[in-house]
Each structure stands twice: as C-alpha cells, then as structure tokens.
Amino acid sequence: MKASLESTFDYLSQLKDNNNREWFLTNKSVFEKEQKKIKLFFGEIKNQLDQIDAIEKMQVFRIYRDVRFSKDKTPYKNHFSAGFVRQKPHLRGGYYLHIEDTNTFVGGGFWEPNKEDLLRIRKELSIDASELREIIGQSSFKNYFDELKGEELKTAPRDFDKSHPDIDLIRKKQYIVTRQFTNEEVLSPNFNKEIIASFSAMRPFFNYMSDVLSTDLNGVSIY
Template sequence: MIYQESLDFLKDLAENNNREWFLANRERYDVAKDNVVDFTAQLLAKLQKIDPAIDESTDPKKRVMRIYRDIRFSKNKTPYKNNFGVSIPSMGSKPGTVEFYLQIQPGNSFIGGGYWMPEAPNLKTIRQEIDYNAGELRQIIDDKEFVKLFGDFKKQEQLKSVPREYGADNENIDLLKLKSFVGWHKITDKEITGSNAVQLVADACSKIYPLNVFLKNALA
C-alpha cells in the first residue's frame, strides 16, 4: 500500500513547491519515495505474471520517475512535481511508448496504459494497423470490463480533421482520428492506501494488457 504519510508529503509539497522547503523536508521525501519503490516492486512481481515480457530483473527504482521537473521550456517554474509517477514499459517497449503508468497524487491517483501521444511515425503505423485490423481493437475496447474501468475509449482527444491518408467515410474513422490510445482509471486515496492496493492496480493492468499487445504488435 501507499502510506498516508506519503500522500501527506505530496500535499504539503504542492503547497510549498520551492527548493528551501524541499531541502528542509528531504527526509520525508526519501521515506515517501522508498514507499513508492517498494509498492512498485510488489506491482512488478504481479505484472510479470500478466505481461511475460517484463523482465524479472527490472529495477523498481528505475521505474519510479524523477520528482524534479524540467522547467527549461515551461512557463510553470515550480521545481518539483506534485506526484510520483511509475512507468513500466510493456512487452519490452521503450519508456514513453507502450506502457503501464501509475500516478500517485492526493485526490488524483490513477492507473493507465497504452500509448499516449505517439510520435508521427508510430502514430501512422498504429493507424495502418487499425485500418487493417480494427475488429481486434474494437473487441478489446468494447469489452464490458474494459468499458467499466476505462470508459469510452473513443472519447479521447481526436483530430478535428480527417487524417489525410483516409477518407471521412472510412468505417473506422472514429478510431483513426485518435491522437492517443490509452485507458486510465482513477484510484481514490482510500484505495491507494488500502491493504489491497497492489492487487487493485494489477487487476486494472490485466485489463489494459490486451490493448498494449495490440499496440505493440502494430509497431513490431
């Protein structure tokens, strides 16, 4: 489970997002991060049974993302994120592509997966796979358990116009216009701090896994 103290640290950090406060509370950060790393280790053990391509030697410390923000090109100059992010690439994918993603944040924790905002070459390849094999994707995203957890997959951000490679009358245009291919499910503070939190997250990942398989096969 994620300890309430870890959420309390993140809440206080959001209210005091500056270097002086962070250094004064560095010990709290270290304890909270260790908690997240331990949670990630437990989650990886379960995910390896869901996604066989996740290496048993995966270091949970390397799956927890840095809390330091890259402010070079951002108008927001606060130096720290107000959440812990855990990125677990699926089926040997590179980080930032097809993955499971866990965000831990007071009032805004969630588990997600798929591929968020693919770069142009990968987006083109995924669209080609959808054009050839949309039935398989629809079977995944229209599954009752998938919809129950992640809602309507097609209601993600879409292009305002039709992709130039396809016609407006394409029967799969609702999927071809998508900019991202992800499912995400919100987790309450009570759930993430509960004794069943790791299993809850793993169960959601098991429903995301077929989507990750479809996307990874498209990019193979």
C-alpha cells in the same frame, strides 16, 4: 502499505502547498523517507506484474520538474510515478502508476508513438477496426476503463478519408486508457490487487497493438 501511502499523501499535499526550493530542502529528510517507501511499493507492483507479463524495465520518475519550456515554474511534481515497459520489439505498450493526493490513477497504452508506428496503426484501423472496437467494447474492458483516450486531430490525417466510419479512432495521436482511484481506495488493503487487475484488463488491447506493430499490412511478421 496503508500507513506508508497515507504518510505519502500527507507529504505530497504539503509539497503542493509549499512548492518551492526552500521548503523542499528544509524537508529533504521527509522526502527521502517517502521516496524510499514509494520505490519499495513500485518494486512490489513490478514483482507482481512480472507474474502476468514480460516487463523489460521499470522507471521511477524524478520528483523534479523540467521547467525550461513551461509557463508553470514550480520546481517539483506533486506526485510520485513509475512506468513499466513491456519487452520489445514483440510486446508493445507500457503501464503507468501515478500516486497523488486525490488524483491517483493507473494508465497504459501508447503515449507518443513514433510516426511510423502511428501510421501503421492508422492504416490497420482504416482497413478493419472491428477487432479493436470489440476489445474496447467488452465488459472486461469497460469494468475498468470508461473509454479509449488520447489526443487527436480535429480532422482526418493526411491521405485518410475524413468520412471513414472509424475516423474517430484513426485521427487519434495517442491510444491510452486510465482508471482513477479515490484516496480511500488507495489506502485499502486491496489496492495492489486492483492495480494488477487494471493492468491485466489492458492486455487484450496491448496484444492487439503488438500484433499490428510487429507485422506488415498483410499480417506478415517484420521481425
């Protein structure tokens, strides 16, 4: 896959410099060739991920940007990306793979939890956040991800104590992990393995969140 991703980087770099409809249509055949290659690559990752987790679906995201509500009116994304959703309702969380020249990364977690799930997570953390802290503090986590990321409130959510010792976790609106790759790492023969290793390192975090979101505050299954 090295040559394919190298040519993919080359195409995406050119697209970034010529992000307009005329250039895109003139080079449509190149886009279609690279899109076919990247879909095959994402499919390979999906097949490998199926060996370690139960994946409900893979979604390859479109190259076209939705500019209706954006100040940035460039019509195309400068990257290819795919998401891999775990089987609900018992398995929660999703994996994400982003291929972009000088900005390739994997991610995973809970980007936009609905208000019920977010409240359930916050209540759990307000009772006891030690299990989550242990997971994100282990070397098996830190070897791949520097920290638990995500947008957060500036203060405590309504009905939560702003002086709570775990307020840094409670005030989060997203719970996400990411790992960046250099172009050299992407083009290396071990890139596939590093993607799967990164996804595997997310599992304890996913399993914790799945347990929380599939039970009530007494730990009783809601399904």
